[in-house]
Amino acid sequence: MMLSVRDLKVSFRTDDGLVRAIDGVSFDLEEGEILGVVGESGSGKTVSLLAVMGLITDPNAVIEGSIRYRGRELVGLPARELRRLRGNEIAMIFQDPMTALTPVYTIGWQIAEQIQAHRKVSRSVALARVEELLAEVNFPNPREAMSRYPHQLSGGMRQRAVIAMALSCNPALLVADEPTTALDVTVQAGILDLVRKLRATHNSAVVFITHDMGVVSELADRVMVMYAGRIVERGSRAELFGDPSHPYTRALLGSIPPLTGEKPRRLPAIPGSPPSLLRLPKGCAFAPRCPARYEPCDGAKPVLTGGSHAAACFRVAQA
């Protein structure tokens, strides 16, 4: 097991009280596996992975639970130790590539710096590696691109430069947080291909966070659906999309307009909006919007039950 997260809880102390952004998340990731994490804003998909990366530095954050990477506990690991892992064995790419690039240095300089921070190599060796990497992420002219500044590249190119940077030390684990959300579909298709290629050539494990069910179904081996800080359903791609069992997953899939075939006159919409984490209901957080709601839903929070395909729902557990 490469990554094993157990009962992860992340809370933030705010003026309005304690906000529990992540409430008991557990999952495993095998070597070379692509895990898709789906959820809306506020579902906790980003915060849970930031916690895994040790990137929650807010002094008001409280992190509980266990995160084991290749048998090593990451919660409570000193910052220096974490830094050695991050960027080297574990890499991350974000939604907006501009936040990961400095505007004042060239692409080549930045990626070479990253390599030299983790490997004892000369500048020229590092620069040669940068050229290889840029070619790998499909820059048509990698040598020329190295001398470019981020603002001289298009959004898709920037994201590819960030991916090249993430790949620079052959990471065993890549965490991608909505890396294609700001991009056009045509560019997105290229980036998704790149992620697939990375897994094939480096056997890297990937955690891919997105709100787009279509992206997950094309990329992931296993899928985890989050709502209001908890996992509501998880399973293999075939299980989750072929036989979704949680009412939220079903409703979310149902509300996507089809790209082919008959157009429904009205879309089956989910009423209401995602709950505020400050005012979560006592029972299931989805209950107020759920078409299958009944008494038990308001009494307690359902726990994830089932084997590889599991859902956190009283109705499903009862059936």
Added chain:
Amino acid sequence: MSEEMNTDQPILETRALGKRFSIGTRFSSEGRRVVHAVDNVSLTVRRGETLGLVGESGCGKSTLARCLVRLYDITDGQLLFEGNDVTSKSLASLRPLRRRLQMVFQDPSASLNPRRRVGDLVAEPLRVHTKLSGAGIRQRVAELFELVGLLPDHVVRYPHEFSGGQRQRVGIARAIALNPDLVVLDEPVSALDVSVQAQIVNLLADLQDKLKLSYIFIAHDLSVVRQVSNRIAVMYLGSIVEEGASEDVFATPAHPYSQALISAVPVVETTPSGRRKRIILSGDVPSPLKPPSGCRFHPRCPVAQDRCRTERPALQEHKTGRKVACHFPTI
């Protein structure tokens, strides 16, 4: 979306419409330059129908939308509203037109004044354009709130007290306050959570039926555009490359660019074998400052021939009303 459509006179028509921006000054390194953001666009929108505009970022769809409501001055061609030329009408003489032509923007938190109550925000167009009394305005605002699915006591709230979906409902209430004929919707659901998008899409369909509205709907989410549109126009580098009935264009796109665009949309498939064939375009959208010669899509086109490099294809009408700007369309 309404059943009976009066197809006689289009509500809106553009004839070879263009928008040029000049950028830089004579002191910049490359001097003054001109960008053709929208180039030679001829479109019609019929009464009660929805025309969808799709294309990648930077293709000029939002610029076109702003030209259609005269938020930008039009630099070339003509804009006709119910057959009347409104291309260069003065702002004062545009006012009667503004009542009938409204716009909804992408980000409702940016287009609503945070310091005013939403009831006031919806009442504002009524105060500007109508002679309604205070009580009349209050009554109309209450009607509008009901129409868009907000509660009557919401009028005293401020925009920040609402969720994104509710804020977009306020934006829509404001746009339909004056009973417009045509509403231009620029990415109205893109900023919303997935689970809320369908609500707004349904609301827009209901309002169209009830109020006999025509829509121009812009979005980068192609499945949403297909859902709401009767016809769609695909834009590339400021021009329309394909236009037709939305289900037909999605089922059998004729322009190589439309084919690539539609094939790139990720869809939920349960079996890997069911995955559709994907066309991946090489390179990026060229800069509109230096558009390629001939067909503007030729550097990225998988089927480009010599002719495409020199001769620019015109938007030509084929059978079933499909229009395609390509020398070698698959139709």
